[in-house]
Amino acid sequence: MSSKDKINIFPSRMALTVMKARLKGAQKGHSLLKKKADALQIRFRSILKKIIETKSLMGDVMKEASFSLAEAKFTVGSDFNHIVLQNVTNAQIKVRSKKDNVAGVTLPIFETFQNSTDVNEFAGLARGGQQLSKIKKNYASAIQLLVDLASLQTSFITLDEVIKITNRRVNALEYVVIPRFERTINYIISELDEMEREEFYRLKKIQEKKRKIRAINEKRLQEMKDKGGYAEPSSILENEHDEDLLF
Numbered sequence: 001m002s003s004k005d006k007i008n009i010f011p012s013r014m015a016l017t018v019m020k021a022r023l024k025g026a027q028k029g030h031s032l033l034k035k036k037a038d039a040l041q042i043r044f045r046s047i048l049k050k051i052i053e054t055k056s057l058m059g060d061v062m063k064e065a066s067f068s069l070a071e072a073k074f075t076v077g078s079d080f081n082h083i084v085l086q087n088v089t090n091a092q093i094k095v096r097s098k099k100d101n102v103a104g105v106t107l108p109i110f111e112t113f114q115n116s117t118d119v120n121e122f123a124g125l126a127r128g129g130q131q132l133s134k135i136k137k138n139y140a141s142a143i144q145l146l147v148d149l150a151s152l153q154t155s156f157i158t159l160d161e162v163i164k165i166t167n168r169r170v171n172a173l174e175y176v177v178i179p180r181f182e183r184t185i186n187y188i189i190s191e192l193d194e195m196e197r198e199e200f201y202r203l204k205k206i207q208e209k210k211r212k213i214r215a216i217n218e219k220r221l222q223e224m225k226d227k228g229g230y231a232e233p234s235s236i237l238e239n240e241h242d243e244d245l246l247f
Helices: 013-075 081-085 129-227
Strands: 093-102 105-114
Touching: 013 093, 013 129, 093 129, 105 129
Parallel strands: none
Antiparallel strands: 093 105
16 A cells, blocks of 8 residues: 555554544535535526526517617607717616625625616607607616626626535545545554554463473472472571571
């Protein structure tokens, strides 16, 4: 097993405990990231569906707005721009940004709002007023759709990048980090088992050597007894033979 397949660590009980804790943390992180990726994928598909629907609707709205502009030019004349421009002082439709949180990912949301009255309400009242009102209505719808589409496209790009990063992390944990921890744990367990076998073999050899030494000593002791050159040592607890000491 190469060093790339496992973590270089001294095999011990403490190291085994640490690696098991790290493996559990990696598995927990993998589970959470997997759930996050699934939630982002669901939102991603929902946004993609809305983008397709909005683009399809955008074509119809822009077509209607272009036809209404052609009708107004035909009715009022091509020089009706000054009728609108002379009354425009500030933007009636504005855009504001909000934030939406999806599984810890912040998505920008754009929405339109109108903070003033329509100063062009009576523009073209003398001639072509109906066509001008139709143009305003159609292009207001087009602006609303454009802002919605911009919001969806921004969220789509943001989610796409986050999903790629999250999937890379999930794959790294699943195919690199967790297997490496598992191989390291298996390596530590095998090394500890080998140490236990070596310790057991060493103890057996020591006991066998002690038995041999004890057998040799018993044999020598028996030989000395047979020759009569061996006397049992006196007990230090027996004091009847001790001489009196005078001070």
